Amino acid sequence: MGTNRLTYRIKLALFFLCAIATLLIVNTAYRGINTLTVLNEVEAERDQWQRPSDVIQALDLRPGNTVVDLGCGSGYFTLKLSAPVGKSGKVLAEDIRRLPLVFLWIRTVLKNERNVAVQHGDPTDPRLPTQDVNAVLIANTYHEFTDSQAILAHVFQSLVPGGRLVVVDRAPQAEAVESTETAMEHHEVSSDQVEGELRKAGFEIVSRNDKFIENDPYNENWWLMTSRKP
Numbered sequence: 001m002g003t004n005r006l007t008y009r010i011k012l013a014l015f016f017l018c019a020i021a022t023l024l025i026v027n028t029a030y031r032g033i034n035t036l037t038v039l040n041e042v043e044a045e046r047d048q049w050q051r052p053s054d055v056i057q058a059l060d061l062r063p064g065n066t067v068v069d070l071g072c073g074s075g076y077f078t079l080k081l082s083a084p085v086g087k088s089g090k091v092l093a094e095d096i097r098r099l100p101l102v103f104l105w106i107r108t109v110l111k112n113e114r115n116v117a118v119q120h121g122d123p124t125d126p127r128l129p130t131q132d133v134n135a136v137l138i139a140n141t142y143h144e145f146t147d148s149q150a151i152l153a154h155v156f157q158s159l160v161p162g163g164r165l166v167v168v169d170r171a172p173q174a175e176a177v178e179s180t181e182t183a184m185e186h187h188e189v190s191s192d193q194v195e196g197e198l199r200k201a202g203f204e205i206v207s208r209n210d211k212f213i214e215n216d217p218y219n220e221n222w223w224l225m226t227s228r229k230p
Contacts, residue, residue: 039103043076049216052080055139058166058207058226064088065134070126070155071095071141072118075104081137082113092133094119094126124150128158135159139168143189152201159229165203167194168212171221191223203227 046052055077061067063086069078072093081091093116095101101118108116121127124147128136136155145151155165172188191210198205206226213222 039074039107045217046076049213050076051213052077054212055137055166055168055224056080056084058224059084059135059137059164061085061089061135066090066092066129066132068092068094068126068128068133068136068155068158070121070136070138070151071144072100072104073097074100075107075116077137077139078104078116079107079111079113082115085115087115089115091116092119092128093117094121094128096121096123123147126151126154128154130157131160133158133160133163135164135166137166137168139166140170142167142169142194143187148194148197149201152197152203156202156229161229163229164206165198165227165229167198167225167227168222169194171210171223173220188220191225194225198225198227202230204230 059067059081061081061084063084065085066089067081067085069075069081069091072078072095075093078091078093085091091113093101093104095104095118098120101120104116105118108114108118119127123145136159138155142148159165169191170188172190191208195205195208204227206228208223208225210223211221212224216222
């Protein structure tokens with residue numbers, strides 16, 4: 001009789017554990033689906049002012065090219081880069097944060113984007129292939145760099161001769177142009193600073209547009225700079 005009671009209690013405990021595990025899985029799945037829905041809505045709004053087609057045009061991509069979205073986040077630009085390089089090309093999406101990469105991976109699977117690969121990098125080393133990349137995009141990320149020269153050195157090494165680097169970021173507000181540290185706190189960086197750092201890293205400046213986006217939804221201005229590896 002005692003053995004039967006013990007067996008019953010074990011089965012009951014297992015039932016409750018399975019029920020709890022199922023609830024956790026369902027809750028996680030629901031939250032994940034909700035996050036993906038929000039991402040799509042936010043990106044649809046971003047399409048209205050970010051000028052993604054002009055950013056991609058600056059990269060001068062061709063079918064079969066390899067392009068890097070450095071600091072890709074959840075993949076706003078990554079997913080848009082897939083079509084220009086075609087099935088024979090490759091999009092390498094790099095970020096130092098794992099969670100956005102997980103969401104990006106899920107999105108590539110749902111959209112059947114087979115030419116996209118996610119890459120987890122370090123703050124000073126994005127772990128890019130050497131002399132195998134045709135173009136690199138750094139959008140809304142440069143201001144986060146703690147060691148921009150280290151990152152630029154790796155980018156320079158990864159590019160083929162003539163390969164392009166396009167940087168898009170927010171310009172400091174007039175009252176925030178007190179120091180580099182102040183601008184970083186506001187998630188901004190000046191085009192003058194970036195141009196100087198690109199030249200120091202060996203890049204040639206192709207073009208610079210300090211008024212690429214004027215007054216985004218948050219009343220901030222964006223610049224775009226295109227450079228190349230000689």
